[in-house]
Amino acid sequence: MSDTDSFIDEVTEEVRRDRLFAAMRRYGWIGILLVVAIVAGAAVNEWQKAKAEAEARAFGDALMAAMAAETPAARAEAVAGVPAAGPERAAVQGFLAAASLLEAGDTGAALAAWDGIAANGALPVSYRHLALLKRVIAAGPEMPASERGAALDMLAAPGAPYRMLALEQQALDLVAAGEGDAAVERLRALLQEPGVTSGLRRRATQLMVALGAEPGAA
Secondary structure (H helix, E strand, O other): HHHHHHHHHHHHHHHHHHHHHHHHHHHHHHHHHHHHHHHHHHHHHHHHHHHHHHHHHHHHHHHHOOOOOOOOOHHHHHHOOOOOOOHHHHHHHHHHHHHHHHOOOHHHHHHHHHHHHHHOOOHHHHHHHHHHHHHHHHHHHHHHHHHHHHHHHHHHOHHHOHHHHHHHHHHHHHHOOHHHHHHHHHHHHOOOOEEEEEOHHHHHHHHHHHHHOOOOOO
16 A cells, blocks of 8 residues: 555544544534433333332232231221222222121122122223122122123133133032033033143032042043
């Protein structure tokens, strides 16, 4: 390479450097602003996470304190007095209050609490279906047969979050109605469900044996 070419390269590099420094002096504040914004955003995000965790912890502590009341009626009253922000926390509060009300013998109030959760469209389907299932179980034969059957049919639909428990309830209803063969078929469907728990499998098997059926038979 000649001295002339080397000189030209050096000049070109120097010009590039000068242009880069000029651009940094002119637009460097934008980069600084972006860095500040990123750092501030991260700080705000961490603060929001910490705030949400603190609120959730405070809510849980308040519920645990309320559940420490001596009588079921007192527990229900204490739980109902805990502030609950958002539909999901209110639903958790409702579940605990309903359980205490049922234990206290106030079945009507417990059913009303579950009805409120089941009808709340702002909640995930898992919350609503659980409330409906609890309502069906707690109401027992006092619930109109057509209403009970429709509720269990919906809860036992394929893909429903509590399908297996609903199938078990349907089998128990069939047994109560004297339809043993239909109950066995429902229990067989339950045992074929993927992910059936050991406890549920044991209950279904015991009921089939009591009905005179072989759990492993087709």
